[in-house]
Amino acid sequence: MTATKGLEGIVATTSEISSIIDGVLTYRGINIDELAEHATFEETIYLLWHGKLPNRAELKSLMDELAANAALPDELLTQLRTYPPGANSMAALRSAVSALALYDEEANDMSPEANLRKAVKLQAKLPTIVAAFARIREGKEPIQPKSGVSIAHNFLYMLTGKDPDEVAVKALDKALVLHADHELNASTFAARVTVATLSDIYSGVTSAIGALKGPLHGGANEAVMIMLDEIGSIENVESYIMNKLANKEKIMGFGHRVYKNGDPRAKHLQKMSRELGERSGNLKLYEMSVKIEELVTGQKGLKPNVDFYSASVYTTLGIPRDLFTPLFAISRVSGWTAHILEQYSDNRLIRPRAEYTGPANVRYVPIDQR
Ligand code: ACO
Numbered sequence: 450m451t452a453t454k455g456l457e458g459i460v461a462t463t464s465e466i467s468s469i470i471d472g473v474l475t476y477r478g479i480n481i482d483e484l485a486e487h488a489t490f491e492e493t494i495y496l497l498w499h500g501k502l503p504n505r506a507e508l509k510s511l512m513d514e515l516a517a518n519a520a521l522p523d524e525l526l527t528q529l530r531t532y533p534p535g536a537n538s539m540a541a542l543r544s545a546v547s548a549l550a551l552y553d554e555e556a557n558d559m560s561p562e563a564n565l566r567k568a569v570k571l572q573a574k575l576p577t578i579v580a581a582f583a584r585i586r587e588g589k590e591p592i593q594p595k596s597g598v599s600i601a602h603n604f605l606y607m608l609t610g611k612d613p614d615e616v617a618v619k620a621l622d623k624a625l626v627l628h629a630d631h632e633l634n635a636s637t638f639a640a641r642v643t644v645a646t647l648s649d650i651y652s653g654v655t656s657a658i659g660a661l662k663g664p665l666h667g668g669a670n671e672a673v674m675i676m677l678d679e680i681g682s683i684e685n686v687e688s689y690i691m692n693k694l695a696n697k698e699k700i701m702g703f704g705h706r707v708y709k710n711g712d713p714r715a716k717h718l719q720k721m722s723r724e725l726g727e728r729s730g731n732l733k734l735y736e737m738s739v740k741i742e743e744l745v746t747g748q749k750g751l752k753p754n755v756d757f758y759s760a761s762v763y764t765t766l767g768i769p770r771d772l773f774t775p776l777f778a779i780s781r782v783s784g785w786t787a788h789i790l791e792q793y794s795d796n797r798l799i800r801p802r803a804e805y806t807g808p809a810n811v812r813y814v815p816i817d818q819r
Contacts, residue, residue: 452804490625497787516596518573522552539662550651568786580607630784636660672701673760674770702757711752718758725765734761
């Protein structure tokens with residue numbers, strides 16, 4: 450038995466949800482480039498869950514169900530008010546999603562119909578949790594979700610109390626489409642491992658949020674913004690990056706386990722970053738990002754991943770940097786739940802082996818002789 454560090458190259462399951470083949474990402478066989486251009490996030494959710502794009506009636510019905518389930522139980526709002534204002538936003542989201550199960554009577558109903566209903570509830574409630582947490586910590590009242598608008602629109606509305614303009618909604622919607630699923634990434638694998646024990650969907654999504662939080666995975670988007678803030682100006686980019694590389698430190702938002710010739714999602718976020726920067730009359734973050742990319746790609750051959758340009762996109766949309774990773778979760782919960790439903794549909798316990806590298810034949814020593 451020989452271990453492969455980080456399970457690199459190991460094919461751990463079959464899946465019909467998304468694929469990465471020769472650097473091309475598809476959801477249910479549709480190229481991500483086409484979806485980014487044409488699909489809404491709600492159409493993407495339907496596609497991931499049901500394996501086909503919705504017709505108008507199916508899309509309306511999904512949007513109605515999401516709207517009907519977006520409000521939080523009062524008990525959860527009460528609980529959110531007890532979180533320390535300085536709490537880590539992903540820790541808060543992880544705790545709140547775990548707590549949601551306590552207020553769902555069908556939390557442990559394992560029928561496929563109940564699991565699909567719970568996927569809807571999770572998708573509907575995550576944006577409301579993140580927005581409520583963000584407002585409560587600032588001493589503001591949470592804003593009730595509205596119906597008849599997209600998740601992207603509702604999230605910005607619940608965060609700020611104002612209806613966002615069409616450009617902001619479109620940009621956020623596209624970012625949500627781009628983050629929705631990604632084959633067997635770390636958080637999706639965590640979700641599948643959890644539910645493969647026949648544990649419930651809330652446990653699976655809670656595990657996934659814990660895995661997404663780390664800076665080697667979803668936490669990288671916040672880490673990119675921390676880096677941009679530390680650098681501060683385009684003049685400082687070169688010395689900052691060269692110094693980091695000389696010290697063998699990682700540059701957040703670069704590199705990928707699977708893509709070695711570039712992440713197909715990054716170009717869409719780069720374009721959005723430029724367009725939003727031009728529109729706001731402030732291209733500083735975009736220009737700093739381009740310069741960082743030139744240096745990191747030039748020096749190390751590493752290309753930006755999905756997290757790199759999303760940092761400047763979200764900041765230009767006025768989203769606080771510690772909500773970037775929760776925003777990733779708002780999108781990825783569509784993929785997590787699709788994978789959880791797929792896992793349940795043909796389940797087998799996920800239980801790999803470890804290559805033992807510790808000492809052998811060690812005898813027990815009584816406590817007084819140690
Ligand atoms: N900056 C500098 N060097 C890097 C970077 C980086 N961002 N990424 C990889 N490298 C280097 C490593 O130091 C290593 O060099 P070495 O062989 O000289 O030791 C080599 O490239 C291979 O890197 P690993 O970390 O072994 O690659 P792995 O496949 O395990 O990790 C990962 C992939 C975690 C994405 C890595 O590239 C990384 O840490 N990137 C920064 C964090 C990040 O952006 N994460 C988000 C990924 S996308 C997502 O999850 C949504």
